[in-house]
Amino acid sequence: MQSYTYIIINFLTIIICFIYSFDQRIQFNKHFGAFLKSSIIVAIPFIIWDYYFTKIGVWWFNDTYLLGIRVLNLPIEEILFFICIPFSCTFTYFCLTKFFKFGWTNQLQKYLVPISIIISIIVAVIHQDKLYTTLTFSVCALSLIILHYIVKVNWLGKASFIYTILMAGFLPVNGVLTGTGLESPIVNYNDPFYLTIRILTIPIEDAVYGYVMIIWNIYLFNKFNKSDSIIRKNTLK
Template structure:
């Protein structure tokens, strides 16, 4: 086992996007402060969720893959995860929105929200005793309903399309964390707390969890950058 596995995952996730941020055609480096603020707003509740689930044994970490440093029960790499992954996601969204015409995705907004509401609602009702499944369903439904009906954001289709584009990266990162290509998982899950449906080694809940986290990062990043223009 490589004790630097988790920190290396964070590093390689963010390094290309970080270096590209300084490209004079992109200049995302000028938005670093706004990104840090927006990602921290999102990270606070998700880290609290993480700390709680780790304490309850819903999931746990194999410290043999980490540096061995923990804060509030979480490896330091897990704290960095909530900045490194969103950085790569927000940067990708920023570039695609800036250089490509994605207006056609606006037509998907209603379809995405209502389909997600029905599918997630059914899953939540059927598997309410699985705490990871249930909480993921609740958070994602609330996120979608808030963005669509209250905040009235027209970019949900666009963001969902970008999230699909990011899926290869999602499978690479989460795949390794959940045991792909390495002897054992970095992150382990209690089988009683999730559906048990995996995409390779990745619990399907991770994709939905990541979707809500992605949407909230985009929302707060846009809100902060637009308010300060």
């Protein structure tokens, strides 16, 4: 039964959100196409990142908790992680923005983004000797620069606030992956590559890594969702 641990985590992460996607008040199922396109595009660079870090030993996986099926030397559960987690997060973002107004987060974005960029750059520069740390914080800074100053999206404050709410789910899910409640972690980290600062059992870099993944999923989801809506309207004419 231990070999089903990671796949069960993925299943539990997505199942409730998937069921409620068909609720008449939500109808997220109508946006599955936009989500799949966005999640696959975002998953590709993250899987490459994952593959490389696994190859050089930044992290590795405990076979005790895995089915034993691998793709690009990554557990199939790890591949599914890049679909399941974004689905739950995008679904939550979709629901909250559908039923609640977050106008006040515009001011939050105005100050949060430049502060986050500065902090990310400082951490990346100071800890250049720690690959996971410097790459994660560098990618975070670059992503915020692109989305805020170049693309000029207006939802980063809102997404950041919702991501904070999602930490309530992030902590138990990533906590189990990193060893909470288990005899040994499913995902193990090599100390020289990261800060070794943990939230419970979770490396702080994981929270930043997850944030970057989610904001790019939201960006592409919004983009594809808008495009699909235009196509549907033109088809109905």
